Amino acid sequence: MKFRLNTLTRATTASLLLGCASFAANAEITLIKQDPQPYDLLSRLDFKVGGSIRPQFMNTMGSSDKGSYKNNGYDGGTRFRFTADYYLFDDIHWVNYYELGVNIPALFNWSPHYADGAHDTTRRQLYTGFKSKTYGQLTFGQQNSVYYDVVGVKTDIWDDDMLAQAPGNGVNGDYDGSYRSRKMIKYKNTFDQVDVYASYLLPDNDLHTGHDLVYKRKGGGSIGADYHITNDLTLGAAYNYTSAEVKNRKTSDNKDYDQHILGSAISWTPDNWTLSLGGGWYHNFLMTKVNNDQDFFAGNAYGVEYYLGYTVPVEQYAVKSIQPYFMGDRLKYVSGRNYQRNDNGVGVAVKLDYGFRVDFEHVFTNSTDNIGDINLVRLYYNF
Numbered sequence: 001m002k003f004r005l006n007t008l009t010r011a012t013t014a015s016l017l018l019g020c021a022s023f024a025a026n027a028e029i030t031l032i033k034q035d036p037q038p039y040d041l042l043s044r045l046d047f048k049v050g051g052s053i054r055p056q057f058m059n060t061m062g063s064s065d066k067g068s069y070k071n072n073g074y075d076g077g078t079r080f081r082f083t084a085d086y087y088l089f090d091d092i093h094w095v096n097y098y099e100l101g102v103n104i105p106a107l108f109n110w111s112p113h114y115a116d117g118a119h120d121t122t123r124r125q126l127y128t129g130f131k132s133k134t135y136g137q138l139t140f141g142q143q144n145s146v147y148y149d150v151v152g153v154k155t156d157i158w159d160d161d162m163l164a165q166a167p168g169n170g171v172n173g174d175y176d177g178s179y180r181s182r183k184m185i186k187y188k189n190t191f192d193q194v195d196v197y198a199s200y201l202l203p204d205n206d207l208h209t210g211h212d213l214v215y216k217r218k219g220g221g222s223i224g225a226d227y228h229i230t231n232d233l234t235l236g237a238a239y240n241y242t243s244a245e246v247k248n249r250k251t252s253d254n255k256d257y258d259q260h261i262l263g264s265a266i267s268w269t270p271d272n273w274t275l276s277l278g279g280g281w282y283h284n285f286l287m288t289k290v291n292n293d294q295d296f297f298a299g300n301a302y303g304v305e306y307y308l309g310y311t312v313p314v315e316q317y318a319v320k321s322i323q324p325y326f327m328g329d330r331l332k333y334v335s336g337r338n339y340q341r342n343d344n345g346v347g348v349a350v351k352l353d354y355g356f357r358v359d360f361e362h363v364f365t366n367s368t369d370n371i372g373d374i375n376l377v378r379l380y381y382n383f
Helices: 002-020 146-155
Strands: 029-032 045-053 055-060 079-089 092-102 121-132 136-144 180-191 194-201 207-210 213-230 233-248 254-268 273-283 300-310 312-316 319-335 340-352 356-367 374-382
Touching (some): 136 146, 146 254
Antiparallel strands (some): 055 374, 092 121, 136 180, 207 213, 233 254, 273 300, 312 319, 356 374
């Protein structure tokens, strides 16, 4: 059965990769268009597919990663999206979303182009719910957290990013409620110029973190808001609370933690400019790297991220636009661990015809653990 499922997964993914090349790129592909007709149930359905294929190369200066899978080229986050919207009555719609992450080299055993033990596929999001222009949207499942929707997404716009924001820096963003949160109920509604968010985190399964330590989310919740000051200026703020327990399977000890993340971010896109700035405060959220349950999380830490880019339209020789940009971040532990990291970099994004794009970045890094500077190249094919 395992062989059959693995073969089916590979065949399905290969079909998607080949099939995507035949469609016009850089937009969602509508397979079924919603046009409600009396006594025709299928006419109420809108079904779209989309995705992004992302081969990538990363080199750390000083040859510290010589011969690694990142040097050899690897998958930088390929994903496929499936969206279904079913009209029920009045302005009530039943909505469903599935996003599948695919590590293409691992899927086809292209060694050495993936990390040891890497999964072929990953469930990035899977949720269902209802939406209404009048009552808002209510969904349940694995989905972007309120914190990411309001704060994180505003600076998640270059390649080697998210190094200082809460999503992706905790024990695991799928479990701790900071990123693509599992088992979450989320509500969103819009009042004039303000988008309001709220969520409730249900208890989750144990997460084995190594060294006989187990992380368990017992519950939690989030609130957030996006204030659209103008059409191109948005200010957001969010707060997330998670009640968690860290258990030591070897000694049977355990400790409860109240985890808090509080952050704000601003996005400004006047004309061809893109400016974003975000920061957050993290309590009992970042790990100390101490292998016991009593000192698993650092008491306090903070992170800041920033980005400034300018898009130059070209529209010739298959080049649609060129965007040079400057970006950076700072992560610092205030208590519980002596660690800080500062990144500053420059990059250029070249948007091409047919949904292709090429990014190049050089990042200057100064960190407590002496991480080297980084060169990164990523190719996108968006559809």
